[in-house]
Amino acid sequence: MNQFNRLDSYKEMVRIRQYESRILQEYHADKQPAWDIGAGLIPGEMHLAAGQEPAAVGVCAHLKKGDAITAPHRPHHFALAHGVDMKAMTAEIYGRDSGLCRGKGGHMHLFDPENHFSCSGIIAQGYPVACGQAFAFKRRSTDNVAVAVAGEGAANQGAFHEALNLAALWSLPVIFVIEDNDWAISVPKSHSTATASNADRAAGYGIPGVRVENNDVEAIFEAAGAAVDRARAGEGPSLIEIHTLRLWGHFEGDAQAYRGAELETVDERDPIPRYAKSLVDLGELTEDQIVTIAAAADAEVDAAIQFAVSSPEPKPQDALLHVFA
Amino acid sequence: MTVTDTETAARRITTAKAMAEGIGLEMRRDPDVFVMGEDVGAYGGIFGSTTDLFGEFGADRVIDTPISETGFIGAGIGAAVEGMRPVVELMFVDFYGVCMDQIDNNMAKIHYFSGGNVKVPMVLMTAAGGGYSDAGQHSQTLWGTFAHLPGMKVVVPSNPYDAKGLMISAIRDDNPVLYIFHKGVLGLGWMTNNPRATGHVPEDPYTVPIGKAAIAREGTDVTVATISLSVHRALDAADELEKEGISIEVLDLRSLVPLDREAILDSVRKTHRLLVVDEDYQSFGMTGEVITTAVEGAFDYLDAPPARIAIPDVPIPYSRVLEQFVLPDADKIVAGVKSLLTA
Ligand SMILES: Cc1ncc(C[n+]2csc(CCOP(=O)(O)OP(=O)(O)O)c2C)c(N)n1
Numbered sequence A: 001m002n003q004f005n006r007l008d009s010y011k012e013m014v015r016i017r018q019y020e021s022r023i024l025q026e027y028h029a030d031k032q033p034a035w036d037i038g039a040g041l042i043p044g045e046m047h048l049a050a051g052q053e054p055a056a057v058g059v060c061a062h063l064k065k066g067d068a069i070t071a072p073h074r075p076h077h078f079a080l081a082h083g084v085d086m087k088a089m090t091a092e093i094y095g096r097d098s099g100l101c102r103g104k105g106g107h108m109h110l111f112d113p114e115n116h117f118s119c120s121g122i123i124a125q126g127y128p129v130a131c132g133q134a135f136a137f138k139r140r141s142t143d144n145v146a147v148a149v150a151g152e153g154a155a156n157q158g159a160f161h162e163a164l165n166l167a168a169l170w171s172l173p174v175i176f177v178i179e180d181n182d183w184a185i186s187v188p189k190s191h192s193t194a195t196a197s198n199a200d201r202a203a204g205y206g207i208p209g210v211r212v213e214n215n216d217v218e219a220i221f222e223a224a225g226a227a228v229d230r231a232r233a234g235e236g237p238s239l240i241e242i243h244t245l246r247l248w249g250h251f252e253g254d255a256q257a258y259r260g261a262e263l264e265t266v267d268e269r270d271p272i273p274r275y276a277k278s279l280v281d282l283g284e285l286t287e288d289q290i291v292t293i294a295a296a297a298d299a300e301v302d303a304a305i306q307f308a309v310s311s312p313e314p315k316p317q318d319a320l321l322h323v324f325a
Numbered sequence B: 001m002t003v004t005d006t007e008t009a010a011r012r013i014t015t016a017k018a019m020a021e022g023i024g025l026e027m028r029r030d031p032d033v034f035v036m037g038e039d040v041g042a043y044g045g046i047f048g049s050t051t052d053l054f055g056e057f058g059a060d061r062v063i064d065t066p067i068s069e070t071g072f073i074g075a076g077i078g079a080a081v082e083g084m085r086p087v088v089e090l091m092f093v094d095f096y097g098v099c100m101d102q103i104d105n106n107m108a109k110i111h112y113f114s115g116g117n118v119k120v121p122m123v124l125m126t127a128a129g130g131g132y133s134d135a136g137q138h139s140q141t142l143w144g145t146f147a148h149l150p151g152m153k154v155v156v157p158s159n160p161y162d163a164k165g166l167m168i169s170a171i172r173d174d175n176p177v178l179y180i181f182h183k184g185v186l187g188l189g190w191m192t193n194n195p196r197a198t199g200h201v202p203e204d205p206y207t208v209p210i211g212k213a214a215i216a217r218e219g220t221d222v223t224v225a226t227i228s229l230s231v232h233r234a235l236d237a238a239d240e241l242e243k244e245g246i247s248i249e250v251l252d253l254r255s256l257v258p259l260d261r262e263a264i265l266d267s268v269r270k271t272h273r274l275l276v277v278d279e280d281y282q283s284f285g286m287t288g289e290v291i292t293t294a295v296e297g298a299f300d301y302l303d304a305p306p307a308r309i310a311i312p313d314v315p316i317p318y319s320r321v322l323e324q325f326v327l328p329d330a331d332k333i334v335a336g337v338k339s340l341l342t343a
Helices: A004-030 A053-060 A076-081 A086-093 A124-138 A152-156 A158-169 A199-204 A217-230 A257-265 A271-282 A288-310 A318-321 B006-010 B013-030 B055-056 B069-081 B093-098 B100-107 B143-148 B158-173 B229-243 B259-273 B286-301 B321-328 B329-342
Strands: A068-071 A118-119 A145-152 A174-180 A209-212 A238-243 B012-014 B033-037 B063-064 B083-094 B121-129 B153-155 B177-182 B198-200 B214-217 B222-226 B246-250 B255-257 B274-281 B307-311
Touching: A004 A053, A004 A076, A004 A217, A004 A271, A004 A288, A004 B229, A053 A076, A053 A145, A053 A174, A053 A217, A053 A238, A053 A271, A053 B143, A068 A076, A068 A124, A076 A086, A076 A118, A086 A288, A118 B055, A124 A145, A124 A158, A124 B100, A145 A152, A152 A158, A152 A174, A152 A271, A158 A174, A174 A217, A199 A238, A209 A217, A217 A238, A217 B229, A271 A288, A318 B321, B012 B013, B012 B158, B013 B033, B013 B158, B013 B177, B033 B069, B055 B063, B069 B083, B069 B093, B069 B100, B093 B100, B093 B121, B093 B143, B100 B259, B121 B158, B143 B153, B143 B177, B143 B255, B143 B274, B143 B286, B153 B158, B158 B177, B158 B198, B214 B229, B214 B255, B214 B307, B222 B229, B222 B259, B229 B246, B229 B274, B229 B329, B246 B259, B259 B274, B259 B286, B274 B286, B274 B329
Parallel strands: A068 A118, A068 A145, A145 A174, A174 A238, A209 A238, B033 B063, B033 B083, B083 B121, B121 B177, B153 B177, B222 B246, B222 B274, B274 B307
Antiparallel strands: B012 B198, B153 B255, B214 B246
């Protein structure tokens, strides 16, 4: 198993957080005074992953070139942690011709074949696809793995259960990652899921399942390491449910009235300041470093946004291209 | 229908509110009516289609479901065959892919398969349409896909009055009704302001018959047959064209199944020219069906080959410039009408 690097993990979480924070800001900046979801430089739905950085960083720390990820509608953290180019991804979110998908896909449809990364706006759609990627890796005798990521809400979709059975039946190198952020839009897990832990469901398919509490990047790293090692060794799939945190709304513009009192303690549960504090206490991070790490992340995000806004838009008639190969 | 109260006559509400009101009135009248779907409870539906229903009727009759569309749409069918009248929400019509078996191979076929012995009095309501850069899995209309499949009515309101009346008709109908509402006609505060999405709606219950088109604007030179948000676009185009002395008749089809073929023929016999506008994919869809209706039934009246504006058989792209290129709009309708007149 890989060695865990605390400082690198912290940096990567901050990098993702700065990214999401800036997109948040830019997304709302030109939707004034009348908020209109279709207006501004970044239009459409926006699902940000602030609070869920530990999941992406803890899992992706084990991935190498050639490993695949299928992510859901909330994809930025896994995309960045898996090495998707920040500039190209940002340009896609801005709908530019230089974007990952030439402006056709947008934030919910990021396709990066180089990094075997994809995401989708249809809940649980990526689970079976990860099985197919893993199938290809296995047939070609590589030791690559596929990671299928989705929220706890997605674990009630048929595709999730079919994929688990397929992966188990064919002993595929898949890691099923469930990000349990307590909410599926306005529906809490207790109103959607008959079992408290999705890890228990793994047993029904005869594969290992663990639940990681506390949004703890180090514990996530441990659990993911075991699952990735098992998959690379040809021993089959595993499931990891990560109890994480949706720091912000389901999508931008979500007033979150349904969250009630729970919302008041959200900031206290923010995993990044908490992790910074624990590293400072361990003597592995200084207050100065906290500032410089954030500044470096900011600069990278700035450059990506600059790249996006200065890139040309696609030509309108390019809408007709790429239906077929 | 009798609406006498003057206060009522003045009341203006949004399409979303009108739909929710229609459901609420039926729930009061008939204890067998209930609602289920994702975020239909306290949230009131992502697009407001169940606004205030949870507060009035509670969690037993306004049920938040897991993200298990095959499960809860199938359960809706089961409740309906036992005589209940479920109103089930599929959040976006684009999500039909995960549950189409229940919709097509079950909901729509049970009555026929049973030789008419089993009824499925269920409403499946769902949001459709693009124009706000939500990309290709959240922007389709797809009504033509459902209309192609026998056994379900397909209702697509364009304004608040029709939305309420058609909803009440749909709930009272003994057949499965797919009720598709375009996000752009709802009057949502977080979408581009659309004045046509707010209108007069009486407080009392009333029905709008399913299968009857409406003339949204009378005209003489060209018939523009369309549906949903494109009705608004056509009305905008009519205002423009009027300045140039061109009079178009805007026909709001209101439902695809049944399709009011007589209304299409009547209008074409009057104007002699037909433009069909649809925010659905062009090929094998509504535009082809409406034009065929005109050609079959009023061929001798046509002074020009019928024309159409629809999505040019590509998925809906994300980027605004790309999306606007493929969506119908008032300018395209104006140009389409003019080219029909010079044809
Ligand atoms: C098949 C399908 N059904 C419903 C939706 C609408 N939808 C988008 S996100 C979401 C909630 C997802 O919750 P979860 O899986 O827990 O992920 P989270 O948003 O919390 O990250 C829903 C219902 C969808 N996109 N696809």
